[in-house]
Structure formats: structure tokens, C-alpha cells
Amino acid sequence: MNVRAQLVMVFNLDKCIGCHACSISCKNIWTDRKGAEYMWWNNVETKPGVGYPRKWEDQETFKGGWLRDGSRLKLRALGKGPTLLNMFFQPNMPKLDDYYEPFDFDYSNLYKAPPGSDQPVAEAFSQISGKRMEEITGGPNWDDDLSGSQTYAASDVNLEDRSIVEDYGRMFMQYLPRICNHCLNPACVASCPSRALYKRGEDGVVLVDQEVCKGWRFCTSACPYKKVYFNWQSGKAEKCIFCFPRVESGQCNACAHSCVGRIRHVGVLLYDADRVEEALLRADDELVAAQRSVILNPRDPRVREAARANGVSEQWLTAAEKSPVYALVKEFGVALPLHPEFRTMPMAWYIPSLSPVISSGRDLHELADHGTFPLMETMRAPISYLANLLAGGNREIIAEILRKLIALRLYKRADTLGQTLETSILHNAGLDRASADRLYRLFTIAPYGERFLIPAQQREEQDPQQRKGTAGFGILKKTRGAR
Numbered sequence: 001m002n003v004r005a006q007l008v009m010v011f012n013l014d015k016c017i018g019c020h021a022c023s024i025s026c027k028n029i030w031t032d033r034k035g036a037e038y039m040w041w042n043n044v045e046t047k048p049g050v051g052y053p054r055k056w057e058d059q060e061t062f063k064g065g066w067l068r069d070g071s072r073l074k075l076r077a078l079g080k081g082p083t084l085l086n087m088f089f090q091p092n093m094p095k096l097d098d099y100y101e102p103f104d105f106d107y108s109n110l111y112k113a114p115p116g117s118d119q120p121v122a123e124a125f126s127q128i129s130g131k132r133m134e135e136i137t138g139g140p141n142w143d144d145d146l147s148g149s150q151t152y153a154a155s156d157v158n159l160e161d162r163s164i165v166e167d168y169g170r171m172f173m174q175y176l177p178r179i180c181n182h183c184l185n186p187a188c189v190a191s192c193p194s195r196a197l198y199k200r201g202e203d204g205v206v207l208v209d210q211e212v213c214k215g216w217r218f219c220t221s222a223c224p225y226k227k228v229y230f231n232w233q234s235g236k237a238e239k240c241i242f243c244f245p246r247v248e249s250g251q252c253n254a255c256a257h258s259c260v261g262r263i264r265h266v267g268v269l270l271y272d273a274d275r276v277e278e279a280l281l282r283a284d285d286e287l288v289a290a291q292r293s294v295i296l297n298p299r300d301p302r303v304r305e306a307a308r309a310n311g312v313s314e315q316w317l318t319a320a321e322k323s324p325v326y327a328l329v330k331e332f333g334v335a336l337p338l339h340p341e342f343r344t345m346p347m348a349w350y351i352p353s354l355s356p357v358i359s360s361g362r363d364l365h366e367l368a369d370h371g372t373f374p375l376m377e378t379m380r381a382p383i384s385y386l387a388n389l390l391a392g393g394n395r396e397i398i399a400e401i402l403r404k405l406i407a408l409r410l411y412k413r414a415d416t417l418g419q420t421l422e423t424s425i426l427h428n429a430g431l432d433r434a435s436a437d438r439l440y441r442l443f444t445i446a447p448y449g450e451r452f453l454i455p456a457q458q459r460e461e462q463d464p465q466q467r468k469g470t471a472g473f474g475i476l477k478k479t480r481g482a483r
């Protein structure tokens, strides 16, 4: 057992209101710079839709992530031949148009314009060329803010039943906030010929060493989530740094701190690095279970002992024990990884949205009942859509989680109205009153210290000999132990 500690974020999709406070706080701190204008380390996109950059989930086009090749994994985009040829040209990388040409507005025209019959407007100019833009054709949440889902939803690779798009009355939508997933098997790290990208041994955060990066952009191609960006000013790769200067001192990430919907939880998971590769070799619809199985019980004395041997401090072990993320991912099993079939083992997890189910007008008691799987297939947000997004196509896992969320909602509704709920509804969903109360608290009124449990790092106490790379298999041998 090779026990490692990982900082993890969980998003409750039901609560995201698409306000973009997260994206703006991140931009203000980290990417408000020349060459980074088009970068949104945290972005929020509208689903169904094509996202940012456009169609990033379509690996037929972008060739990101890993493929199974017999008993091993290989990067989808790279073989030996193409590696050399691609040094100067990355054919699968998104173009600027796939992101958008960043723009700002010239507000001076509003008060400098000469008197006339037309209302003066603030004209848009390109933040790259400085030239006036006749037409704006893209933005970081273009599907929602400036265009309309119907136009783009049909191109969403997760949508199997495209007739929904034609019949707008049946359409559904939800927001999907995204950061770098700080994966356990990061394709970006494995693809870098300069070894500029690395996964920190102490907390699993994936970073780019700006001194070492040569700007080859293999990482941008290899990341299936398109969360490594190329700074056209510096010629280097950049990405979400999980706000490491904040988390090192025990504060939560800026995006999570500013989240208006309080949809985010941050905490520690312990996992067995020796089992990551084996888990990733499973079939697509088995990947969620395999990924969960790699996560270890922080209360197990054998796990704690092995973690200590790898240099995990007592403070981190305590944080892992109380981790809200462990509760949501493993104990309650309500959070799922985004596109596990990309096989990077992402460490941002998502609780599927229940609201589109409720708005379908279905009877919740009926849906909460065990025998209603075919009925759940008819929900407004199709199970197949959520399964393709979050479960490698496994619909049963989505149905199981939705039943849990429905049971919780029925329980709290009955509780609030002073009614009695049949206990079978909770039991069928794998809950009892105590666990339902705990889950409800995590979803709703949990204060800062319960939603974000981030142990400060005490570098002065760390033994450099004990810091090891996070994953000890195959191509990730290049993983470094520390900054």
C-alpha cells in the first residue's frame, strides 16, 4: 500500500447558479495579465452545450487523455513518431477561436462621442491585436450568456437523444463549473518532454515549473479537460494552481471562498498510488467504482501507519478523517468524477443535479422507490446524459445517487412540515435519519470550517527524504516530490 494525500474539490451541481463569482475571483488573482486574457482557470459553462474551449469533451477531435492498450495505458495523442514531429506544431490543440478572441470595451466613447442622433456605444477591441472588433463571436460561457443553448446543445457529445434540442419544451439546462482536476494520472504531466509539469507529493497539486517550460504545448493537447493554457506573451504553459499559496496556509481556494451558491467543498483524500493504474484499466462503466476503490479509509489504522511512513503528518491525517470530501465521495457515494473514461483519474468530483428531475413534475415518492429505474429514464435531464458526463456511461450509478438525493429531499420536507415519512424511503436509498441529517447539513448549513477542511502545511517539519512522487507507475515516474 502506497498511501498518498490529495487535496480535492467537490461541486454540488444542484446549487450552482451560474453567477461566475468563482471565475471572476480567479481571474482577478491569477490571470489578469498580458498573454493570459483568454484564460479562465476556473470557468463555468452551460450544459448541454459545447463549453470552453468549444467541444473540449470531443476526444475524436482533440485526442486528449489516455487509452487502454492491452494491459497498459497510453496517451491518446502521442506515440514516438508524432512526439518528435509535434515539437513545433500541435495539430490537435484548440485554436484561439475554439476559446475566443479576448476583448474589452472602450468606454471612453460613451462620454467623448460627438452629439448625434444615435446612442453612443462602448466599442469592443481585441486584447491581443488592440484592433476594434466588428463582431464578437465567442466568449468563455458563450452558450449561455450571449447566444443560446439550443444552437450549441446539439453538439454536446453527452447528449444521446438529440430530439430534446428540437423540442425546446423538453430542454433542460444546468451549469458546470470547472477547474483543473489535479488528476492522479495527469496526462499533462506524462506528456511534457521538458518535465516542467509535476504533481506535488505533499498535496497532489499539479503545477508547471515556469523556469523549465519550453512552450512545446504537449500538455495542452494531452489534457482531455483542456485545462492547460498557452501564454502567448511568455511562451509558457499555465494552469490552475489550486491556489497553493492560500491552501498552504489553510485557507480555501479563491473560487471556493467566493462561491455564492456555496456549492463547493474542499478537503483531503488518502489513496493508494499503487492501485491507480490497475483501476484505470477497467472498462468505462466500471471506472467510477474502480476510482472509488483507490480511495482509502482514513480511520483504518493500517492506512494511517502506511501514510505516516510516506511522510503524511498527523495534522493531515486528522483532516482526512474529518474530510467533507471523503464523506461525499466515499461514505455517501454521492459525488462522481467528470468523464472518468478519459482515464486521468480526476480529483474534482461532482454531485449530479436533481433540480431538472423535480421540474419534470414526476412524483418524488414514485421516483424514490427502488423499482422505478425505467421511470427515472424519463426524467427531464436524461439519466444517459448525466451518465455520459459523470459515470463513463453507467446509468445505475446515477440512478442510485438521484434516489439518495430524492429521499433526502422527501425526508427534510416531511420533517419541516411535521409529517411522518415512511422509513423505507430512506432505507431504500441507503440512508438512515442520522446520515440523512449529516448529509443535509453538508449540503446546506455547514459553515466554512466544515465545508473547507484544509490542513496548513508545515514545511519546516517535512522530512525531504520521506517526500516521494505521488504515483510510482509507468510514465508518471517523472513525478516529483516537492516544488
Ligand code: SF4
Residues within 6 Å of the ligand: 179, 180, 181, 182, 183, 185, 186, 187, 188, 189, 206, 222, 223, 224, 225, 226, 227, 228, 239, 344
Ligand atoms: S485536468 Fe488533469 S490532465 Fe488536465 S491539466 Fe489538470 S491535472 Fe493535467
Ligand code: SF4
Residues within 6 Å of the ligand: 015, 016, 017, 018, 019, 020, 021, 022, 023, 044, 175, 177, 258, 259, 260, 261, 262, 263
Ligand atoms: S460562484 Fe459558485 S454558484 Fe456562482 S457560478 Fe461559481 S460555482 Fe456556481
